[in-house]
Amino acid sequence: MRSVRRVSAVCVATLPLAVVxxxxxxxxxxxxxxRLVSARVLASQTPIEITRTNPDVSVGRLTVIRAxxxxxxxxxxxxxxxxxxxDLPISVAIRTERGDVYLNRxxxxxxxxxxxxxxxxxxxxxxxxxxxxxxxxxQAIASVGFPxxxxxxxxxxxxxxxxxxxxxxxxxxxxxxxxQYDLQLYVLATRSGREVAAxxxxxxxxxxxxxxxxxxxxxxxxxxxxxxxxxxxxxxS
Numbered sequence: 001m002r003s004v005r006r007v008s009a010v011c012v013a014t015l016p017l018a019v020v021x022x023x024x025x026x027x028x029x030x031x032x033x034x035r036l037v038s039a040r041v042l043a044s045q046t047p048i049e050i051t052r053t054n055p056d057v058s059v060g061r062l063t064v065i066r067a068x069x070x071x072x073x074x075x076x077x078x079x080x081x082x083x084x085x086x087d088l089p090i091s092v093a094i095r096t097e098r099g100d101v102y103l104n105r106x107x108x109x110x111x112x113x114x115x116x117x118x119x120x121x122x123x124x125x126x127x128x129x130x131x132x133x134x135x136x137x138x139q140a141i142a143s144v145g146f147p148x149x150x151x152x153x154x155x156x157x158x159x160x161x162x163x164x165x166x167x168x169x170x171x172x173x174x175x176x177x178x179x180q181y182d183l184q185l186y187v188l189a190t191r192s193g194r195e196v197a198a199x200x201x202x203x204x205x206x207x208x209x210x211x212x213x214x215x216x217x218x219x220x221x222x223x224x225x226x227x228x229x230x231x232x233x234x235x236x237s
Contacts, residue, residue, distance in 0.1 A: 029237065032152065032237070033179075033181070033235055036149065036151050036235070037181050037182070039149055040087075040111040040115075040149065040182075041111070043111060043115075043148065043149065044107070044109065044110060044111040044114070045107050046107060047105045047106060047107045048089050048090075048091055048104060048105055048114040048115075049091070049105065050089055050090075050091045050143045050144070050145035051145075052145060052146065053143050053144060053145065054088065054144045054145055054146050055080075056079065056080055056081045056085060057077055057078065057079060057080065057085065057088065057119070057144040058077070058078040058080055059075065059076070059077060059142050059143075059144060060075075060076030060077070060078070061076065062074065062075050062076075062092075062140035062141065062142055063140070063194070063195045063198075064094075064135060064140045065195060065196065065197060065198050065219055065220040066134075066135060066219075066220075067219040067220050069132060069219065070130060070131050070132040070133065070134075070219055071130070071131055071133070071134070071135040071219060072128055072129065072130045072131075072197075072198035072199065072200075072218075072219040072220065073092050073103065073128070073129045073130075073135075073140055073142075074126050074127075074128055074188060074195050074198050075090065075092065075126065075127045075128070075129070075142045076124065076125075076126050077116060077119055077124065077125055077126070077127055077144065078119070078123070078124040079119035079120060079121060079122060079123050079124070080122070081121065081122070082121045082122060083121055083153075084118055084119065084120050084121055084153055084157055084236075085116075085118065085119050085147070086117065086118045086147060086149075086150070086151050086153070086236065087115050087116075087117070087118075087147040087148070087149040087150070087151065088115060088116040088119070088144050088145070088146075088147055089114060089115055089144070089145040089146070089147065089148070090104075090114065090115060090116055090127060090142060090143070090144050090145070091104065091105070091114075091142065091143045091145070092104050092129050092140065092141075092142045093140070093141050093142075094135060094136045094137075094138040094139070094140055094141075095138050095139045095140075095141050096136055096137070096138040097138075100141070101136050101138070103129060103131060103135065104129055110182075110202075111182070112182065112184050112202065112234075113129060113130075115147075116144070116232070117184045117232040117233065117234045118157060118232055118233060118234070118236070120157055125230060125232065126186060126188060126228075126230060127186070128186040128188070128198050128199070128200045129200075130198070130199060130200050130219060151235070151236050151237070152236065152237045153236045153237060154178075154236060154237035157233055157236060158174065158175075158176035158178045158180065158233040158235070158236065159174075159175040159176050160172065160173070160174055160175065160176075160180070160183065160206075160231040160232075160233050161173045161175055161231070162185060162229045162230075162231040163229065164227060164229070165213050168215050168216060168217070169213055169214065169215050169216070170185065170187070170201070170213065170214055170215075170216055170229065171211065171212075171213050172185065172203055172206060172211065172212050172213070172214070172231060173210070173211040174206045174207065174208060174209060174210050174211070175209070176208065176209075176233075177208045177209065178208065178233075178235055178236065178237065179205065179206065179207045179208050179210075179235060180203065180205070180206040180233055180234060180235050181204065181205055181234060181235055182202050182203075182204060182234050183202055183203040183206050183231065183232075183233065183234055184200070184202055184231070184232040184234060185200065185201045185202060185203065185214075185216070185229070185230070185231050185232075186198070186199070186200050186229075186230040186231075186232075187199045187200075187201075187216050187218060187227060187228075187229055187230075188227070188228040188229075188230070189218060189220065189221075189222035189225035189226070189227055189228075190225055190226055190228060191224060191225040191226070195220075196220050196221055196222065196225050197218040197219060197220030197221055197222040197225060198218060198219060198220060199216050199217055199218040199219055201214060201216050
């Protein structure tokens with residue numbers, strides 16, 4: 001996963017060149033995007049550990065979905081402030097009789113397996129952690145900390161639309177003039193008001209006003225369930 005993200009960092013520095021030539025985007029903006037992606041790659045090489053919880057974010061009741069091929073943890077989050085919050089570190093664990101078993105403290109994980117890309121002002125979202133390993137029995141808990149990175153926010157958040165594409169696909173459209181890198185996508189399947197399957201994916205690069213399709217795989221059983229799709233932008237100016 002980390003090698004893919006390094007490739008995307010190169011794309012930030014090279015792909016938008018044609019846009020620069022049209023005068024639509026400044027070289028400073030392109031350089032800032034490249035620095036942000038590189039900083040996230042560097043940050044992902046350090047295990048996440050939260051020593052002080054962020055009072056600006058409320059954490060709801062977590063759901064753990066166990067499957068033969070792994071597990072997913074769905075974490076409901078709410079931003080209690082009037083400004084968008086980005087790059088929030090998040091720690092997920094299972095509380096057992098022997099102590100807390102942390103699920104996402106490894107330095108080998110993708111940055112957005114240990115960070116929430118963004119939560120809009122006074123908005124709520126679900127963040128999904130997935131693993132191919134077995135997860136112990138017990139109560140799932142999550143802590144949100146204070147961000148180390150502070151991307152520039154240009155007005156409102158970029159508008160990203162996501163819709164089903166066939167039985168196991170998604171169509172993702174960037175309705176903004178801001179290209180996205182490592183765009184985060186979460187798919188939740190709910191039945192009778194509870195999550196019964198979940199998964200995550202990402203789009204390495206989605207250009208301004210661009211559209212792409214991709215496939216997804218859910219952990220759990222989505223039979224007879226309604227899908228809920230979440231797209232969290234990662235580049236904000």
